[in-house]
Amino acid sequence: AQSVSQHNHHVILSEAASLELGCNYSYGGTVNLFWYVQYPGQHLQLLLKYFSGDPLVKGIKGFEAEFIKSKFSFNLRKPSVQWSDTAEYFCAVILYNQGGKLIFGQGTELSVKP
């Protein structure tokens, strides 16, 4: 069965530290890839998405992610985190031409210390 794995359950960083959150998926076909963020008390918001073209995609708030097809990975990065980045981050995939069902990873909780 298709699945998405996020390597880190909880990450704690100090402000200005660099961030990389790992995401791997298991599916051999074409996928569309997403990172969603959920700030405390708020709903899921799209950070960035990859469909085709340049495998390095830039999203909101200085986040970027790189799709490496050979590694089935879509890691999220930010060079310098802020306290306001404290949130839960979810990687998700849609299997192409399979109805739009999002398959989520288990989420990574990011805590940024001021």
Add this chain to the structure above:
Amino acid sequence: EPEVTQTPSHQVTQMGQEVILRCVPISNHLYFYWYRQILGQKVEFLVSFYNNEISEKSEIFDDQFSVERPDGSNFTLKIRSTKLEDSAMYFCASSENAGGPGEQFFGPGTRLTVL
């Protein structure tokens, strides 16, 4: 900016009771979804809905669950006879299209607590 809304924000019910969770998707969207997240677990797909019928449903979405778009604006999830294990956060989402570049916009969720 248009957004998906959900009501109520929190629903407490007794085991065996019926609950209806309500969602108002973004008005020009055609595809609607329900997901749920049990505390500490992944967000899981329940069902997708297009053109007034279910497009796809997961194993979780058994005969106790149903969805409906009763009036062209609301999109509801009904659980006929709630169980303790139905306690979760339920998210509604909508998108303009499915499977391709369509972003799914999520509502704030309804926290369902079954006692």
